[in-house]
Amino acid sequence: MERPEKLALLRRTGLLAPLSDPELEAFVGACRELALRPGQALCHEGEEGHAMYVVLSGNLVVSKAGKQVAVGRPGDCFGEMSLIESRERAATLRALDDTLVLEIPEEAFQHHLSGNPAALLALLRVFSERSRHDLDRLVSSNLRLLAQAEEMDRQNRELTETRRQLEHRNRDLERISALDTLTQIANRRRFDAALRQEWRRSARDEAPLSLVFCDIDYFKSFNDTYGHQAGDECLVRVAQAVEETLNRPADLAARYGGEEFIALLVDTAADGARILAERMRARVGALRIEHRASGIAPHLTVSLGVASVVPRPATRPEDLVDLADRALYAAKEAGRNRVASAADLPPVGARGVLRSRD
Helix, strand or coil, X not given: CCHHHHHHHHHCCCCCCCCCHHHHHHHHHCCEEEEECCCCEEECCCCEXXXXXXXXXXXXXXXXXXXXXXXXXCCCEECHHHHHHCCECCCEEEECCCEEXXXXXXXXXXXXXXXXXXXXXXXXXXXXXXXXXXXXXHHHHHHHHHHHHHHHHHHHHHHHXXXXXXXXXXHHHHHHHCECCCCCCECHHHHHHHHHHHHHHHHHHCCCEEEEEEEECCHHHXXXXXXXXXXXXXXXXXXXXXXXXXXXXXXXXXEEECCEEXXXXXXXXXXXXXXXXXXXXXXXXXXXXXXCCCCCCCECCEEEEEEEECCCCCCCHHHHHHHHHHHHHHHHXXXXXXXXXXXXXXXXXXXXXXXXXX
């Protein structure tokens, strides 16, 4: 760069504009020029600063914390605060292309500029403009962060709502999967799970566990006489009667299959289970559902089998179900519309477990 061109450029910096031609010539003579290759660092963030710089040609990339924040072009000054306050540099300066800079050492600044009020005033304006620019950038950055935070908050609310809806639907699905679609009481799957759970609890607490098996008498004949729609309505009313007989939240009424229902009674011994079974029988009878095809009464009746055990290591939940099933068979064999208890039955091997389904 020719000297007249260089001096004209330096006068445009503002900081050096107040100097006379001889003063500017002397000032430049006290400084040195540095030629930088593309990518070469002039100074690094965090270093002590003992010089300031003016870009003569080319471009300098200004980076803070590894992020580019500005580009210095010919006539731009850098490093004033580090030089004046002898503090660490706030940014890294690196050549973007072939760049020429004027390095102003501390001695030249003190000798030629620190005693010149106009130069110091121009420097103050540079500081003010740079501070305003930094403030604007900070405000812009904060606004972006605020917008991002609001967007993240909106997305989090949407995610929370989606999760809530998903949990609600999962609960609905779980509830639906555990209900009998016709009668809306627990289904066989729900009963099997509850039986296993209560079996483990009763075994741990050494508490009695009881089952009541309930079967509608002559239900096939009822369907043949009144039709399947009437049969479905009958099943719904019987299911309600069985469920309404139970008093405790832990007890469970379920449709076991076809016209069979089963009740799981926790912490209930044989005598209490039999009393509750009699209430079920009476409650169904009180419905007074006409049944002309019944062989024992003009209205719908049920037969019930009761079994009770205290779970032991050698027994299984299926054993309790088998006992209640045998008791139900005994009630039907004895004439239907009655309750039979497994405690009154002969040993398992004494007779088969086959029974009529009607």
